[in-house]
Amino acid sequence: MVLLQNEGGLLPLQQDLKKVAVIGPLADSMAATEGRGWSSAISLRPVTVLAGIRARLPDAAVTYAPGPEIRRDIPSWFESLMAGETRKPAQTPEDAEVAFQLAMDSARAADQIVMVLGETDLMAGEAASRACLDLPGRQEELLKAVAALGKPVVLVLLNGRPLSINWAAEHIPAILEAWEPGSEGGHAVADILFGAVNPGGKLPVSFPRKGSHAPLYYARNLTHSPEGSRMYNPRYWDGLPTPLYPFGFGLSYTTFAFANLRVSAAQVKVGDAVTVSVDVTNTAQWPETKWPSSTSISVGAAIRARCAN
Known part of the structure; x- marks a missing residue:
């Protein structure tokens, strides 16, 4: 896992927290935690981020709200290969709004908020290219609304590829990239969030600011002229050519x-x-x-x- 941001030393969290809200469509998703890939079913019962936090804080009031669901606009043909897999009907706009407001209610009642956002297991991998790398669905909208409450927010990302999280990088103090952490992923995330383990991972890829920046090579000049030269001109006139988080980036609790x-x-x-x-x-x-x-x-x-x- 890679600690992307930790402004003000928000992480690690204190063990004496009393009211914690865990919010997001992936917070209690076993599939997104384990990352099924080619397997036809979840072989074990993976520990989700929600379960990991609850185990770490047995005496705290840990509430959970998924918010609006996220899904692929075009279904994956892998879904038809999954044993017993049935594509659920899309959530109605009315149901999505109810879920959004329930998540906001949970956030308002908490002292500490952990947002678990990203992509489902079937959104990444083979036959899963994307034209845009923004957070799918209404996740960023929910993140903005929760952050506007003025309470401390930690963002945990579950995903199989870099995402464009420009707004989060500017406004959310603590961001942990957890990828698809596996069967014990929830415990591992909780260990890092509460300081039992020092996050030491480094990015194996660059995080672009936009999907259109790809491919974003870490070891090649991204402009026509070297930066700092008299003829320097960035690759784009409407934004920086540099990655949001470069290859090899990663913070830790140690300074x-x-x-x-x-x-x-x-x-x-x-x-x-x-x-x-x-x-x-x-x-x-x-x-x-x-x-x-x-x-x-x-x-x-x-x-x-x-x-x-």
């Missing part, structure tokens, strides 16, 4: 300070070796950190250690 940068030589010739070292100090307040408080390590040694693992 570091870097000082005393040292280089073994002021000048080097082509082919010569140079040693770079720096003092790294762990400045985190997170109580579960297992790193030493201070150490000195060369960049080369850090790279070698990283590659060895």
